[in-house]
Structures are given as structure tokens and as C-alpha cells.
Amino acid sequence: MPSPKSSKGEGGVRLQRKSSSLRRRGRSGGGSGDPAAWAAAGAAAGGPLLVDQPPEARYRSFRIRFVSSIVLIVSFLTLIWAGHVPLMFMVLGIQTLMVKELFTLARHAQAERKLPGFRAQQWYFFMVAAFWVYIRFIKNNLIVEITSSARLARMFGWLLKRHTMLAFYLYTAGFVSFVLTLKKGRYTYQFGQYAWTHMILLVVFLPSSLYVSLLFEGIIWFLLPTALVIVNDIMAYLAVLLPTALVIVNDIMAYLAGFFFGRTPLIKLSPKKTWEGFLGGCVGTVVAAWYGAWVMSQFKWFTCPRMDLSIWQPMPCDEVPDIYRPHTFRLSDALTGANPAWVDLVHNVGALLPERLRSAIAGYTFTCLPMQLHAVSLALFASFIAPFGGFFASGFKRGFKIKDFGDSIPGHGGVTDRFDCQVVMAIFCYVYYNNYVSPATTSVSAVMSAALKLPPLQQLELLERLSNVLVGHEMLPAKLGSAIAQHTGRALTGGG
Numbered sequence: 269m270p271s272p273k274s275s276k277g278e279g280g281v282r283l284q285r286k287s288s289s290l291r292r293r294g295r296s297g298g299g300s301g302d303p304a305a306w307a308a309a310g311a312a313a314g315g316p317l318l319v320d321q322p323p324e325a326r327y328r329s330f331r332i333r334f335v336s337s338i339v340l341i342v343s344f345l346t347l348i349w350a351g352h353v354p355l356m357f358m359v360l361g362i363q364t365l366m367v368k369e370l371f372t373l374a375r376h377a378q379a380e381r382k383l384p385g386f387r388a389q390q391w392y393f394f395m396v397a398a399f400w401v402y403i404r405f406i407k408n409n410l411i412v413e414i415t416s417s418a419r420l421a422r423m424f425g426w427l428l429k430r431h432t433m434l435a436f437y438l439y440t441a442g443f444v445s446f447v448l449t450l451k452k453g454r455y456t457y458q459f460g461q462y463a464w465t466h467m468i469l470l471v472v473f474l475p476s477s478l479y480v481s482l483l484f485e486g487i488i489w490f491l492l493p494t495a496l497v498i499v500n501d502i503m504a505y506l507a508v509l510l511p512t513a514l515v516i517v518n519d520i521m522a523y524l525a526g527f528f529f530g531r532t533p534l535i536k537l538s539p540k541k542t543w544e545g546f547l548g549g550c551v552g553t554v555v556a557a558w559y560g561a562w563v564m565s566q567f568k569w570f571t572c573p574r575m576d577l578s579i580w581q582p583m584p585c586d587e588v589p590d591i592y593r594p595h596t597f598r599l600s601d602a603l604t605g606a607n608p609a610w611v612d613l614v615h616n617v618g619a620l621l622p623e624r625l626r627s628a629i630a631g632y633t634f635t636c637l638p639m640q641l642h643a644v645s646l647a648l649f650a651s652f653i654a655p656f657g658g659f660f661a662s663g664f665k666r667g668f669k670i671k672d673f674g675d676s677i678p679g680h681g682g683v684t685d686r687f688d689c690q691v692v693m694a695i696f697c698y699v700y701y702n703n704y705v706s707p708a709t710t711s712v713s714a715v716m717s718a719a720l721k722l723p724p725l726q727q728l729e730l731l732e733r734l735s736n737v738l739v740g741h742e743m744l745p746a747k748l749g750s751a752i753a754q755h756t757g758r759a760l761t762g763g764g
Contacts (some may be wrong), residue, residue, distance in 0.1 A: 351574070352483055356480050363477070365676055365683040366673075369674040369684045399438065408714055412712065413577050429721065446462060475694050475695045476694050486570065487571075489697065491570065492564070493650070550647075550648075562637060562639075569583055572585035591642070592637055599630055646700070649700075654692045657690070
């Protein structure tokens with residue numbers, strides 16, 4: 269990570285921060301990097317705990333957040349109505365703002381005046397990463413789109429087939445460009461910025477991009493790490509409405525519990541976090557997850573995967589996936605069969621209980637959606653683990669002696685301030701879905717993706733074999749099947 273001060277060999281250049289919120293620590297928490305000094309300065313300014321602040325200050329902050337949250341809620345609801353593709357571009361837009369704030373954080377203004385075009389190199393690497401990640405996640409959807417037209421398949425088929433290699437060539441071009449622009453007296457700064465850029469891409473951009481993959485598996489897998497926040501924000505706090513909702517629900521519930529009851533500091537890195545808020549956030553998040561999962565499971569728009577890139581089009585699935593249908597479980601089945609993530613925990617804890625109590629608990633039955641059990645797993649992670657992404661960001665800001673990463677959202681700070689927990693949550697949701705939920709079945713887009721990797725002659729052979737199967741099922745005329753077989757035979761034998 270770049271140092272706030274450069275060495276004398278670098279000209280003694282100091283980190284130049286852009287004004288506004290990046291300099292506001294003194295107004296709301298002190299300018300010292302020492303936790304004790306920061307908390308003491310915060311107490312002098314009105315107290316680090318929300319409950320100890322004057323009512324006017326607390327409710328002024330609440331009003332600002334309320335107005336900005338209304339705007340965010342309306343915008344987000346519109347994007348949900350528009351569908352998967354607009355939501356995908358929303359994620360990309362949020363990532364762009366986060367990267368911009370983090371690039372700005374480590375900028376040495378004086379050094380850059382002697383390095384024209386250096387900032388453009390950082391954005392070049394970001395665009396190459398976006399090209400590789402996004403095409404990789406929506407590749408199957410793109411295949412469905414381009415194979416609907418022979419012209420599109422001819423124009424863009426090579427791009428999907430050689431996408432990874434093309435991304436590597438683009439990255440290599442940026443790497444060569446960086447080496448060629450190294451300047452004497454600026455080596456430490458340039459290599460520091462190069463490392464900073466790649467850290468941002470690896471720690472912030474790539475993990476948050478996993479939401480794009482989950483989004484096309486069903487909007488619910490994006491909304492439960494987001495749309496839960498819509499219901500919970502309107503009913504409880506009307507705070508910032510941006511993915512993912514389980515993390516944000518936890519933040520909101522923790523904020524409310526701390527707002528009214530918080531007295532016991534939770535961690536020195538975030539003096540305003542309290543144990544009361546932390547536990548209150550957990551309870552509220554689990555309840556919101558349970559009922560939010562049930563509500564969203566009633567609509568195909570949320571549950572069905574999107575196989576193409578259409579906008580505002582009805583979902584193509586005719587049958588509701590099994591995890592969105594009611595099931596009656598014994599408690600032991602619900603903890604093991606319906607949610608494999610809890611198997612080890614149930615076995616280890618159950619072994620400690622008396623036999624009679626263990627049998628009574630295991631025999632208890634109830635009816636719910638399997639998705640609700642998955643939602644509880646996500647909620648527990650959002651409550652107990654994801655907040656450490658925020659604590660990590662707090663320590664990071666301490667190192668740079670700033671209060672917020674930016675001031676993009678009135679009353680909330682920068683976009684990065686609102687998404688520090690989301691990066692951790694995105695990784696968990698992606699791993700959880702692919703280990704415990706993802707169906708073992710294939711799809712047309714997945715088959716086409718594999719078929720495009722075959723040489724043309726093998727693609728013809730595949731076409732012939734598939735036509736034979738369809739003729740056997742009486743779904744293709746026999747004459748057409750014979751014509752395909754004859755053409756394939758001539759092509760395979762070199763007859764033209």
C-alpha cells in the first residue's frame with residue numbers, strides 16, 4: 269500500500285488529498301491515528317456513541333440520510349423492475365465509483381504532474397479487469413444472444429471463443445506500457461501505485477463482481493445479499509439502499525439498536541459501534557431474511573434464472589425451482605438435508621445434548637420454503653462476519669487519517685463507505701450458492717458455450733448426432749435429418 273509520505277529520493281512529496289469529506293475527521297472524531305486519541309476527540313465533539321450525541325445532531329443526520337435514501341430507494345426499485353441487465357450495469361457503476369475513490373486516496377498530485385498519462389494507466393487496468401470478469405460471468409447469456417443470428421455469430425463468435433486470451437493480451441499491453449513509462453526518481457511512487465491498483469482490483473473489484481454471476485441465477489440471490497433492504501429500510505430506517513441487503517439490513521438494525529440503546533463500545537476501530545447495536549442488528553437481520561425470502565419467492569421475476577440479456581421480458585422458466593416451494597421438515601432434516609451448510613454444526617452440537625432432548629428436538633416438524641433456511645444462513649454471516657469488512661475499512665481510514673472515503677452520498681460518505689461489508693458478503697454468497705444451491709442440471713447456453721470450443725468439423729458431427737436424436741423423438745422431419753447427415757458426411761470426408 270502506498271505510504272502517506274514518499275521518501276526524500278522521491279522529492280519529499282506528501283500525499284495530497286482532495287478536500288471535502290476526506291479532511292473531515294477533525295470535525296467528527298479527531299485527526300489522530302491513535303484509537304484512544306480519536307475516541308477522546310470524538311467525545312469532546314459530542315461523544316462517539318450515537319446515544320450520547322445531542323438530539324439535534326442525531327436527527328439532523330437522520331433527516332439527511334432519509335432524503336438521500338428515498339432517492340436511492342426509488343432508483344433501485346426502478347432497476348429491479350427493469351431486470352437483470354440494468355442491475356448488472358448498476359453494479360459496474362458502483363464499482364467504478366469505489367475504484368475512483370480508492371485511486372484518489374493514494375494520489376500524489378505533485379508527482380503526477382511529472383508523470384502524464386499515469387492515471388490513465390490505472391483506469392486501463394480497471395477496464396481490462398472489467399472486460400475479463402464481466403464477459404466471463406455473462407458468457408452463456410451472450411452466446412444465447414449471438415447464436416440467435418448467423419450474422420451476430422459470425423461477428424462475435426471469435427470474441428467469446430478467445431475471450432480469456434484477448435484479455436491476457438490487453439493486460440500484457442498495459443504491463444509493457446507501465447515498464448516503458450518508468451522514470452528515474454519516481455520508481456518508488458510508480459511501483460507503489462502499480463501495487464495499489466492491483467490490490468484494489470483483487471480485494472475490491474473482483475470479489476464484488478461475483479454478484480453479477482449470482483444475479484443471473486435469479487434476482488433473489490442478488491437481493492438477499494440486496495432487496496431485503498427495500499422492505500426493511502421503508503419499515504425501519506430508510507437508510508441507504510444498495511447491495512447487499514442482508515448486510516445493509518444488519519447495518520440498519522445495528523444502527524437503530526445503537527441509536528436508542530447503545531452504551532457498550534464494540535471495537536476500538538469503530539467507536540460508534542456498540543454491542544447492543546451488533547446483537548440487535550443480528551436479530552433484525554434474521555427476521556427480515558426469513559420473511560423477505562418468503563415474499564420474494566412468490567414471484568418468478570425474482571426466482572427464475574435469466575438465460576439471455578433481454579430487458580423487461582417475462583421470465584422463461586415454466587416451473588418454479590424446488591427450493592421456492594413449501595416443504596414440511598423435521599428439525600433434524602431442515603438442519604442437515606435442506607441446508608447442508610449446517611451438517612457439521614448439527615452433528616457436533618447434537619452430540620453434546622442428552623439423548624431424550626436430542627430426540628425431542630429432532631422430531632419437531634414445521635413447514636417453510638428451503639429458500640428461507642438458506643436466507644437464515646446468509647443473514648447469520650451478514651450479521652457476524654460481514655461487519656468485519658467495515659472494521660477493516662475503518663482501520664484503513666485510520667491509516668490515512670480520514671473520516672470517509674468520499675462524499676458521493678449525502679449523509680453517508682463515499683460509495684466505498686457503504687460497500688465495505690459487501691465485498692466480504694459477495695464472496696460468501698457466491699461460494700455458498702455454488703456449493704449448496706446450484707442445480708446440477710445444464711442449460712442451452714452452457715451446452716452452446718461448450719460447443720463453441722469445438723473445431724467446426726466436430727460441431728458438424730455434433731449437429732448430425734443431435735439431429736438423429738430429434739428425428740428419433742419425432743421432433744425433426746426425417747428428410748431434414750437425412751439432409752443434415754449427408755452434408756455432414758461430405759464435409760467430414762472432404763467432399764465439400
